[in-house]
Amino acid sequence: MIKLSLAALVTGACLVTSLPSLLNPISGQSHDGSDTLSLDRRATGGKVTNKALARFDNSNIEDGMGNGTDWYHLYLGNGTEAAGWPSKDKWVSFEDMFNNYKLQMYVACQFLNWRLPNNDIAEVEAIYDGIQIAADASGVDHRFILAIIMQESHGCVRVNTTDLGVRNPGIMQNHNGKAFCNDNKKLTTPCPAATIHEMIREGTSGTTSGDGLAHCINLSGNSDVSDYYRAARIYNSGSISKTGNLQSNIATHCYASDIANRLTGWVYAPSTCTCDDDPKSCGVVNH
Numbered sequence: 001m002i003k004l005s006l007a008a009l010v011t012g013a014c015l016v017t018s019l020p021s022l023l024n025p026i027s028g029q030s031h032d033g034s035d036t037l038s039l040d041r042r043a044t045g046g047k048v049t050n051k052a053l054a055r056f057d058n059s060n061i062e063d064g065m066g067n068g069t070d071w072y073h074l075y076l077g078n079g080t081e082a083a084g085w086p087s088k089d090k091w092v093s094f095e096d097m098f099n100n101y102k103l104q105m106y107v108a109c110q111f112l113n114w115r116l117p118n119n120d121i122a123e124v125e126a127i128y129d130g131i132q133i134a135a136d137a138s139g140v141d142h143r144f145i146l147a148i149i150m151q152e153s154h155g156c157v158r159v160n161t162t163d164l165g166v167r168n169p170g171i172m173q174n175h176n177g178k179a180f181c182n183d184n185k186k187l188t189t190p191c192p193a194a195t196i197h198e199m200i201r202e203g204t205s206g207t208t209s210g211d212g213l214a215h216c217i218n219l220s221g222n223s224d225v226s227d228y229y230r231a232a233r234i235y236n237s238g239s240i241s242k243t244g245n246l247q248s249n250i251a252t253h254c255y256a257s258d259i260a261n262r263l264t265g266w267v268y269a270p271s272t273c274t275c276d277d278d279p280k281s282c283g284v285v286n287h
Helices: 006-016 094-112 121-138 142-153 193-205 213-220 226-237 255-263
Strands: none
Touching (some): 121 193
16 A cells, blocks of 8 residues: 655645646545455456445435545444445445545546556546446445545556565556556556556456455455445455454554545545554554
């Protein structure tokens, strides 16, 4: 997962406001599985199998609470509504969510690494199309895919390929995928639409080396909204803590809370999650 500072994102947003042609609304991990509930190698082309969660028609882009609220609420615990996590009817619409994050997509590459060319209009449009294609093929809600993209790379199509024991390429930093426009040796500019679509497909439906979001949702198995938050944690760390608490275990302790906030409107507000900087403040245990 790649992080940008709030100051960088706000500065980037200010830069983009000087480019009105870019702002027209579009309508239309280290994952190692080394702890509990470890994931087995899975086939590509994964689909959500629970009919209560699967969504194979994502044509409705006005499918939520509009913009939601740009603030950050720290969510702790097991991801259930009973534990205070947001129900799906609190999620923002895909249309508003995408347009709110589009500012970041246009400037994120520069702030990840000043040598990286920023996304152009066609590349951002390819992200939109790729999400819709992957969502319809996999049954994964398009808003969840977008939230993971923003968490992993802020939508920079030339994000570095990370490797902390597991190779994670592309805008979803998936498990050893084949699609990328930056292998840390060569940049591809522009990044072809087909490559962007494949990055998103691999992150959503899986690679020959590891699981995508659909598999992670299936593995969670609660048949309610907590499956999305649990799936986010599985995608990040490969497993869920024996405690069931999504802030615990390895990798990014704030990950699931961040995803819940992105789904309900968080864009630029300061994060109040202290779980990574001060794990004890959140009761984090690494098992």
